[in-house]
Amino acid sequence: MGKIEWAMWANEQALASGFILLTGGIVGVAGQFRGWEFAAYAVGQYCFTVCVKAFGPLTRNYYVRAFLHAAVCVPGGFMLATVLGCVCLGIASLIYLVAAIRGEHWEPILPRKEVRKPAAESIKNPPQNPPPRPPPEMRRKRVEDMEGAAYDNPISVTADE
Structure with missing residues (x-):
């Protein structure tokens, strides 16, 4: 099994508790409750x-x-509208403590420069014949590709004879 990343859970808990605390804060201020x-x-x-x-x-x-x-999270405990956010933030604090005890540390996620490999020769020259293609050593050579070849077929019949 893989190792649990406690900091990830703490980040999620802190984010959720922030929204809950914000909602409670809006309710508390809009309602002009005591405190x-x-x-x-x-x-x-x-x-x-x-x-x-x-x-x-x-x-x-x-x-x-x-x-x-x-x-x-302490000030949120003094008002009912923000108590739930306070408790959630306290739980996030405990999870961060567990992450620290387990030896986790924060590393920034930075964009990496992509190193593009040069395109392979086969990509530059697309195939000329449709699939299925035989392996390269079994393919017939075209006459245009054979110009200047060192081999002449002695059996070939010419019109001169």
């Missing part, structure tokens, strides 16, 4: 994304991600 300020932070998730990108290599470490997700 709606805690819901307002859930709506501004773009700020968290900018912070994660700004810290670069530090936030690529899964121990740091586990701690950051645990810290970010």
Whole structure:
């Protein structure tokens, strides 16, 4: 069996919890519930994304991600509309911790330059006769290809004789 990639599951869980937290934040702010300020932070998730990108290599470490997700989920626990998102984010934090303990690390996916191999000679010159084709050594040679050949058939009958 293959090795489980825990970080992949943590990423999926964090993404889903972000949507749940955003939904709860919108409901909390729109309903002006008591403590709606805690819901307002859930709506501004773009700020968290900018912070994660700004810290670069530090936030690529899964121990740091586990701690950051645990810290970010705390304010969501103070309001009912964002509790579910808070719990989901806490679960993502635990999964990131498992990924860090298992020794996983984040590697960026960068575009690769494609190295094109030169086209084979058979691709440059398409076949001239329809399939099925005999192997190359069994094919008849065309007269045009035989011009200048070193072999003349002595048995061939000419009109001069």
